[in-house]
Amino acid sequence: MKKIPFVDLKIQYKNIKNEIDNAIQIVLNETAFIKGKYVEEFEKKFAKQYGVKHCISCGNGTDAIYISLKALDIGLGDEVITVANSWISTSETISQSGAKPIFVDINEYYNIDTKKIEKKINSKTKAIIPVHLYGQPAEMSIIKKICKKYNLFLIEDCAQAHFAQWNEKKVGTIGDMGTFSFFPGKNLGAYGDAGCIITNDDKFAVKARMFANHGSLIKHQHKIEGINSRLDGLQAAILSVKLKYIDKWTESRIKNAKLYTELLSSIQNVQTPKIHSNAKHVFHLYVIRCDSRDKLNQYLNANGVSTSIHYPTPLPLLKAYDYLKLDQNDYPVSKNYKNQILSLPMFPELSKGEIVYITDLIKDFYK
Ligand SMILES: Cc1ncc(COP(=O)(O)O)c(C=O)c1O
Structure with missing residues (x-):
């Protein structure tokens, strides 16, 4: 009987094996395991391919959302609107930031129903997190307008939508921050957990980078408390190879x-x-x-x-x-x-x- 896997990661690895194996060997030779040259290289390449000022790598796509919420100072007493059908990362990170997740139903495209957003907005609402589910962008023109009207932050969950576009603009570049997962089965997948945030805002970028690295940009100078969410060199080197394809x-x-x-x-x-x-x-x-x-x-x-x-x-x-x-x-x-x-x-x-x-x-x- 024919066997067809849901996702075949082996065939992809076989097709680019030499390049991947070389990239891994170089990181091993240099023991560039955490942060360092290969992580910086990937961040630069990803930012360039997205045409944005900043790419902040982190441990996974869940952390990318959590770090973004913290960079925007969202927390206790705040409400964040998101969509009823997604992976739990989208909403659990809202709760973990201290805020309350507010769910909106989906439309025929399986994305947040933009007609139902406004009635969920009140004085506590601080942000909207649309998810570009299955790889299809949510209705970003309408969502962006709503955010402007009510002065809300906009975080795009792009975990399933690498290089998807809305009106020819790449998703992740439309809101204040775009978050990505590089879980192995994703469109751009690492060989372990990995993620990143993109933004054009210098202030949010600094805050996100700091929070993801124990609240510090310079060793031993902790301006705030943060978390440990870092991309490792092996994943970065693998992602740099895969980005070309x-x-x-x-x-x-x-x-x-x-x-x-x-x-x-x-x-x-x-x-x-x-x-x-x-x-x-x-x-x-x-x-x-x-x-x-x-x-x-x-x-x-x-x-x-x-x-x-x-x-x-x-x-x-x-x-x-x-x-x-x-x-x-x-x-x-x-x-x-x-x-x-x-x-x-x-x-x-x-x-x-x-x-x-x-x-x-x-x-x-x-x-
Ligand atoms: C929509 C969505 N958001 C967030 C995430 C979280 O990504 P990660 O598994 O890298 O933490 C995923 C991944 O499964 C996802 O599908």
Whole structure:
């Protein structure tokens, strides 16, 4: 039986093995393990490719959000608006900063419903964190306008959306700060945990860099208390190699998504992803909505196709948020979609034959 993984990291490594192995060996030879030359090099390259003034690397994408909140002085007594369907990092970091997460339901693009944001704003609201989920930008023109109107900070969670664009502007550069995860399975993935923040604001950049490094920019001079969230040299060297390929890989993801959509569009029981006319969707994930989701999922798995669900439970419905005593009927779209969404295998190296195999199985299932 054919076996198709959800993400194939081995094939990508095989394709660039020599370059990666060389980069790792150099870091080992120089024992440049924490911070240092290779981290600085990656930060410079990433900032340049994004056309921003600052890239502050850190330990992972969760820390990137937490550090951004701290750099913006968000904390106790504040409220931060975010989206009901995301990975828990987006909201747990709000709570950890001392602020209260306020959830807004999603729209047909699986992103924050911008029509529902304003009624959640009050005098305590300090920021909005939209998530560019699955690789598709949230409606940034509207969100930015709302932030301006109410004087709110804007942090973009770009963990799933490396080099995605809204109106031809790269996401992460539209708000005050953009946060990234380089978790191995992400569009740009390290070989361990890694993350970064980008910003054009000098003050926020200094504060973020300081907070991520025990509150210090100069050794033993701690202006504030911070945390230990650093990128290591091995990950930085690996990311620098992979950064050269990101445009090519992104185009392959888009091509794969197009083929999926073409082959699935005739199936009545399946809703393929809608792409917003202002968005460049980079397809970190290819998520369909479908009838009898669990049965289809089992059928695909039984035939060697690995799948996933992003996410089985919307954030406000998680046990972790019982304490907020939220009205669970406030998130009808997220609640409705949670039993229909299914993430199909998606990675740049996925072949045409594999996509045909997967979509044929889906066709057979609904026959
Ligand atoms: C939307 C979103 N935000 C934040 C994160 C956190 O990233 P990390 O796993 O690197 O901490 C992730 C990663 O899973 C994510 O998908």
